[in-house]
Amino acid sequence: MKIDRLIGIITILLQNEKxxxxxxxxxxxxxxxxINRDIEDICKAGIPIVTTQGTNGGIAIMEGYKIDKTLFSEKELRAIFTGLSSLDSVAQSKKYKNVIEKFTSNKGSHILKNNILIDLSSHYKSALAPKIELLQASIESRIRVSFLYHNQRGEHFVIIEPYLLIFQWSSWYVLGFDNGAKQFKLxxxxxICDxxxxxxxxxxxxxxxxxxDFDKYFTDEIQAVVLFDGSEKYRLIEEYGLSSFTSTSDGKLRFSFPFTNRDYLLSWILSFGEKAELIEPKELRPIMRDKLGNTVKKYFES
Incomplete structure (x- = not known):
């Protein structure tokens, strides 16, 4: 990404005369x-860069310009390395690792150790990394992309002008201008397929x-109240936190949380089997009953 490259160039210029x-x-x-555009951006940021032509020409920081060689503290470098390393988890190549190596003055110098490891790939790295790679290239080159998209309404063909890759709600998204809908969509x-x-x-x-404002993309809130068996406490803590439920006098867990998608809410409750009961909204109880009935019917069919 451009910001990684700019940081890398500045670091190289600090470590080399030319x-x-x-x-x-x-x-x-x-x-x-x-590279020429990057040098212009670095100059605009206030670091004076000079270029000279000829046999011994090159790019360098202006002579006499006082700049601390330790542009980043060790703690700051660790934070940068952690971020770059996390991007490596969804990259097809080791380009971010290569950026980290360019921060060091030579191949023999020590690499700062991190005590945080972030993997952004989840279980879908083999399918996810090529998509991120193609979208990054399309965003930088300002090239439209097309794909088949699957949602509740089925499969449909989409063409967008991609602007941003976003990791939020434990998933990856692309924000782009949808040419069919004539608006920005997530x-x-x-x-995404094909x-x-x-x-x-x-x-x-x-x-x-x-x-x-990505938190406003899902605004149709459903205030769900679900009664869980006490054995499911670990899942509620993991997925929604300690504040999402209270303990009842009979050892049950009363869960209360807003959801933005009805089908997701129902399927999530169903994943708990007999250890969960939907209390509210009451109008969803008949729908849940029908789903359970249809599921049971399948196991009685020959």
Whole structure:
């Protein structure tokens, strides 16, 4: 990603008196034109960069400019490394690990140890990593993508102009301008199939502020009250936290929490089997009863 590359370039310039644009392009696996744009952005950030032509030419920080060689403290570097390492968990290559290596002055220097390990891939890395790779490239190149999307309404074909990759609610999403709906929409990567870059470029537009408030994407709240067997306490703590339930006098757990999707709520309760009973909303109890009845019927059919 661009911010990783900019940090890497600054670090290299701090550690070397001079380096050429082709060398930087090779190290970061981008074009020379991209490196030139990066150098312009670094200058805009207030770090004076000078370039010289000729046999001994190259890119360097302006002579006499006073800058602390320890631009980042050890604690700050650990935080950066943790973030980059977590991105490696959903990358097809080791590009983020390579960025980390570029932070060190030479191959023999020690790499700071982290005490936090973050894996963003869940159980779907083999399917997820190629999607993230293609979407990242499409976002940077401003190329539309197409895919088949699966939701409650079935399968439908979508073309979007991708803007952001988002990890939230324990899942990956892409935010893009949907050409059919003519608005910005959020799509869950695990529901995307047959993802392709169309080769069609697009012009950037401003993302409406409300579309960046991701917590407001699901607003139809269903205030659920469920009575659980005490043996399911560990699951409630793991999935919704200690504050999501209270203990009753008979050892049951009274769970109360807002949900945004009715079908998800019902299927989640069903996953507990006989150890859960939906109390509220009362209008969902007949629906739950029918679901249970249909399930039981299947086991009595020949």
């Amino acid at each position: 380096i050429t644009a082709p060398e930087l392009a090779e190290r970061f696996e981008v074009s020379r034109r991209t 799509y869950k990567l695990n529901r 993802l392709k870059a169309t080769g069609q470029s697009f012009e950037l537009q401003d993302i409406p502020e409300e579309k960046l």
